[in-house]
Amino acid sequence: MSLLVVRDLTKIYGRGAARVQALGGVSLAVEPGSMVAIMGPSGSGKSTLLAIAGTLEDPTSGSVRIADADVAALGADDRARLRREVIGFVFQDFNLLAGLTAIENVTLPLELDGVARGRAEREGARLLGELGLTEQAYRFPDELSGGERQRVAIARAVVGDRRLLLADEPSGALDTRNGESVMELIRATCQRGVAAVVVTHDAQLASRADRVIHLRDGLVVGEEAAVEPGGERSETVP
Numbered sequence: 001m002s003l004l005v006v007r008d009l010t011k012i013y014g015r016g017a018a019r020v021q022a023l024g025g026v027s028l029a030v031e032p033g034s035m036v037a038i039m040g041p042s043g044s045g046k047s048t049l050l051a052i053a054g055t056l057e058d059p060t061s062g063s064v065r066i067a068d069a070d071v072a073a074l075g076a077d078d079r080a081r082l083r084r085e086v087i088g089f090v091f092q093d094f095n096l097l098a099g100l101t102a103i104e105n106v107t108l109p110l111e112l113d114g115v116a117r118g119r120a121e122r123e124g125a126r127l128l129g130e131l132g133l134t135e136q137a138y139r140f141p142d143e144l145s146g147g148e149r150q151r152v153a154i155a156r157a158v159v160g161d162r163r164l165l166l167a168d169e170p171s172g173a174l175d176t177r178n179g180e181s182v183m184e185l186i187r188a189t190c191q192r193g194v195a196a197v198v199v200t201h202d203a204q205l206a207s208r209a210d211r212v213i214h215l216r217d218g219l220v221v222g223e224e225a226a227v228e229p230g231g232e233r234s235e236t237v238p
């Protein structure tokens with residue numbers, strides 16, 4: 001069963017002369033364990049799609065199902081709970097809290113959920129260990145490199161078994177090597193059953209995903225499956 005299913009999404013901002021159609025009917029399904037990259041020029045609707053998939057914005061029409069729940073049918077509380085328990089966000093600029101250590105940043109969502117401190121800390125330490133950050137756990141963000149900060153942000157996004165990871169240009173502020181390592185970490189996270197949607201403008205990085213979806217003017221204009229070892233890249237351009 002798909003963890004995220006969006007169907008025929010449209011999004012219109014503004015009205016009259018200021019009317020902009022950001023999405024013109026986008027459908028997409030993401031299975032647990034799979035990583036989908038979204039590519040497209042600036043203004044093609046990538047961030048809008050991610051915001052709607054993350055329940056941060058409502059579509060003008062179309063539907064969003066997350067973990068088998070129809071988002072439109074949920075009240076504000078249930079929607080907030082879905083966001084808290086199922087969805088993790090990663091942003092280009094990391095968005096870590098400067099006054100908290102790496103492990104405190106990672107465990108904050110758990111503590112806000114009322115998880116006991118000791119348990120939250122064990123979970124945070126385990127995740128940071130998986131991402132190769134055991135030594136950095138008690139450092140503050142300004143004592144970490146950009147790549148390390150983004151790894152902390154990934155840990156925070158999936159802490160507490162969040163199953164849908166939405167990332168908007170997670171490697172945008174990083175050099176090539178760190179950008180690649182962030183994509184590899186998202187991939188490794190998917191192998192634990194997480195479904196990930198990653199916006200990137202970098203074709204090389206996008207090729208690490210299982211599928212690459214190309215948006216243009218709010219429409220899907222192409223989709224490529226990942227290269228299988230020894231196989232050929234399949235491509236469909238409707």
Ligand code: ADP
Pocket residue numbers: 013014020021022040041042043044045046047048049
């Ligand atoms: P991308 O992420 O691919 O750059 P966006 O989803 O940010 O594209 O934007 C798609 C289109 O919608 C653009 O034309 C953009 O100007 C417009 N848009 C995005 N957000 C808003 C908003 N809050 N109000 C009005 N127009 C918006």
